Amino acid sequence: MLAVQQLRKSFVGPDGARVPVVAVPEFQLAAGEQLALRGESGSGKTTFLHLIAGILAADAGRVEIDGVEMTALGEPARDRLRAEKLGYIFQTFNLLQGFTVLENVLLGMSFGPRGADRAHARAVLERVGLGHRLGHFPRQLSTGQQQRVAVARALANRPRLVLADEPTGNLDTRHAGEALALIREVCREQGAGLLLVSHDEGVLSQFTLRRDFAELNQAVREARP
Amino acid sequence: MTLPLIVYRSLRQHALSTLITAGGIALAAGLLMTVWRVKVESQAAFTQTSAGFDAVLGARGSKLQLVLNAIFHLEASPGNVAAADAEAIRRHPMVKAAIPIAVGDNLRGFRLVGTVPELFSSVEFAPGRKYVLEAGGRLFSIDAREAVAGSFAAQRLGLRVGSVFRPFHGLNFDPKAEHAEEFTVTGILAPTNTPADRVIWLPLRGIQTMAGHDPKAATDVSAVLLQLRTPTAGFMLDMLYNKQGNRLTFAFPVGAIMAELFGKISWFDRVLELVAYLVALVAAGSVLASIYNSMSARQRDLAILRALGARRRTVFGAVLAEAAVIGALGALAGLAVHFALYVGVAGLIRAQTGVVLTPWAFHAVLVVCPLAMTALCALGGIVPALKAYRTPVAETIAPVS
Known part of the structure; x- marks a missing residue:
């Protein structure tokens, strides 16, 4: 489902020199598989997810999603592929504050191939327990509820793969546990793969499949003295 | 969406x-x-307002001033036309109708214009439209101190049939310049949406013989409004008055003269x-x-x-x-x-x-x-x-x- 080969990304540092941030020789995730990547802050794991999602263009290497080589595509095609095949859950949720709960989900769907399906958006929000909050704005919801909107938005387009970047980082322990369970459960129901990155051992311990991003990412090792 | x-x-x-x-x-x-x-x-x-006339004959001077004064009832009169000249143009074979007007007085800023009843009985101020008096009114008699008020002037001054007023000398209102003569309103004109609505019309003799006006000019008029029999008549009269003569001004065609103003x-x-x-x-x-x-x-x-x-x-x-x-x-x-x-x-x-x-x-x-x-x-x-x-x-x- 997801195959990464010789993926490299660097940024220009303050001194003008290029600083390698991601250098992943190989990484794979099978369809429907749920895997957690352990990574400390600054280890390049968010950049890795952005490269997979096509939000950032790689310097070199391949990212293949569901048989399509993302890294060979131009930006418009990457945007289309992201809307069609991927769901993205952010640590800070990244909800659109001027839009209602239902509109946030509908907008997420509207860029995908099926378009904004109001009935399906309602059903997904019902599924995450927010059927009674459709007309609310994000600021009118609790943090936990906002995270559930983000989950609904990521899954509403029936993605093949969900990328979750520290999805419980802004939640307390109880809500973090509930949110994680919800994400995993809904992904399982829809047959979507899940690639989650976190530095929280409590979250990581929930996964059978775990990998240490520091070991995966040669850029981190190269940067070590 | x-x-x-x-x-x-x-x-x-x-x-x-x-x-x-x-x-x-x-x-x-x-x-x-x-x-x-x-x-x-x-x-x-x-440029389309002509009050139903093709041309204006007036004293020697600016054509624009003549048209503004005689058709739009703005500006001062450039001078007088002698009765003989007015009569001559009236009898000219190329002239269909000639309506003399005399100006020089006002009623609280609204212009008084002396004229003849034919203006109301025979002239169409716009195609197919003649002046109409509102119910209960009648035209002034030519020898009486009577007046017919334009609709806008009547409305602003509160004039009705039977109202009596004293004119003020000059085109601009000066409370100290009141004439002694009293005029009675005999009719109010229905709105025409033309400058005539702002005028109070008197018999020509009424304004010519008002006390204080120069008795030597008692038969003079300010201008003669003309309807011509053919358009070519205008060019011939233009030649006669403007090029060959030097006492009078013949303003023709009215619309073109106004267009000149807008051009300026x-x-x-x-x-x-x-x-x-x-x-x-x-x-x-x-x-x-x-x-x-x-x-x-x-x-x-x-x-x-x-x-x-x-x-x-x-x-x-x-x-x-x-x-x-x-x-x-x-x-x-x-x-x-x-x-x-x-x-x-x-x-x-x-x-x-x-x-x-x-x-x-x-x-x-x-x-x-x-x-x-x-x-x-x-x-x-x-x-x-x-x-x-x-x-x-x-x-x-x-x-x-």
């Missing part, structure tokens, strides 16, 4: 700046449409137009500034949309559409501003000249201007739309770890 929803929500989120910007555009569009229509329609109204003041029109265009440009600039300033606040939203799969051209289009919608809202409100302004300006022109502009008439500028303003605002949205287009998604939605 995506684009309209994004635009609608964005406008709602920035409701105050949207309202202020649209308000500025409304004022600009309203001003632009008003300047345009007043220019075009007043020019048309003035066309620089003023151009200045007004330029000001209106500049105001429109400033309004479009305000759209640019308003949306551009809000871009830093909304860049995160745009980056989120991009992360969800929106293409660059989608966010570009959303910002452009927002600018166009602000422009369209402003332009629509501009129609209301325009009509309010136009009603005021038309009222002022009518009060000052008697020429009537119709605010509710259709004019192409009422469609072209709102469309042009919308397009101009969309153009103003290009700069912020480019900023949206270039929004760096990864840096904006989350710090790179």
Whole structure:
């Protein structure tokens, strides 16, 4: 489902020199598989997810999603592929504050191939327990509820793969546990793969499949003295 | 639904700046449409107003002054025409009708004009339209101190059939210059929407023989309004009076003389137009500034949309559409501003000249201007739309770890 080969990304540092941030020789995730990547802050794991999602263009290497080589595509095609095949859950949720709960989900769907399906958006929000909050704005919801909107938005387009970047980082322990369970459960129901990155051992311990991003990412090792 | 929803929500989120910007555009569009229509329609109204006459014969002087005085009842008379000259033109075989008028007095600023009853009985002031008296009124008798009031003058001065007034000497109202003679109103004219509505009409003899007027000029008239039998007659009489003679002025054709006036003041029109265009440009600039300033606040939203799969051209289009919608809202409100302004300006022109502009008439500028303003605002949205287009998604939605 997801195959990464010789993926490299660097940024220009303050001194003008290029600083390698991601250098992943190989990484794979099978369809429907749920895997957690352990990574400390600054280890390049968010950049890795952005490269997979096509939000950032790689310097070199391949990212293949569901048989399509993302890294060979131009930006418009990457945007289309992201809307069609991927769901993205952010640590800070990244909800659109001027839009209602239902509109946030509908907008997420509207860029995908099926378009904004109001009935399906309602059903997904019902599924995450927010059927009674459709007309609310994000600021009118609790943090936990906002995270559930983000989950609904990521899954509403029936993605093949969900990328979750520290999805419980802004939640307390109880809500973090509930949110994680919800994400995993809904992904399982829809047959979507899940690639989650976190530095929280409590979250990581929930996964059978775990990998240490520091070991995966040669850029981190190269940067070590 | 995506684009309209994004635009609608964005406008709602920035409701105050949207309202202020649209308000500025409304004022600009309203001003632009008003300047345009007043220019075009007043020019048309003035050049088409002839009170039913082809030409005017008056004292030697400016043709424009003669037309303004005799047809529009503005300006001072350039001088008198001797009775013999008036009689000569009346008997000229190329002249169909000749109506003498005499001016020189007013009633609280409204002009008194002496004339003959034939003006009301036989002249059509517009094709198929003759002067009509309102119910209960009758024309003045030529030897009596009687008057017929134009509808606007009657309304402003509160004159009714049976009202009695004393004229004031001169064309401008001076309370100390009251004449001793009393005139009785015998009729009120129905509105004609011409300068005649601002006039109080007296018998020619009534004004010629008023105490205080020069007795030597008691048979003179201020001008003779003429209907000609053929258009070529005008050119022949022009030759006779203007080129071969040197005592009188023959103003022909009336419309062309008024068009000359507008030609002379066309620089003023151009200045007004330029000001209106500049105001429109400033309004479009305000759209640019308003949306551009809000871009830093909304860049995160745009980056989120991009992360969800929106293409660059989608966010570009959303910002452009927002600018166009602000422009369209402003332009629509501009129609209301325009009509309010136009009603005021038309009222002022009518009060000052008697020429009537119709605010509710259709004019192409009422469609072209709102469309042009919308397009101009969309153009103003290009700069912020480019900023949206270039929004760096990864840096904006989350710090790179």
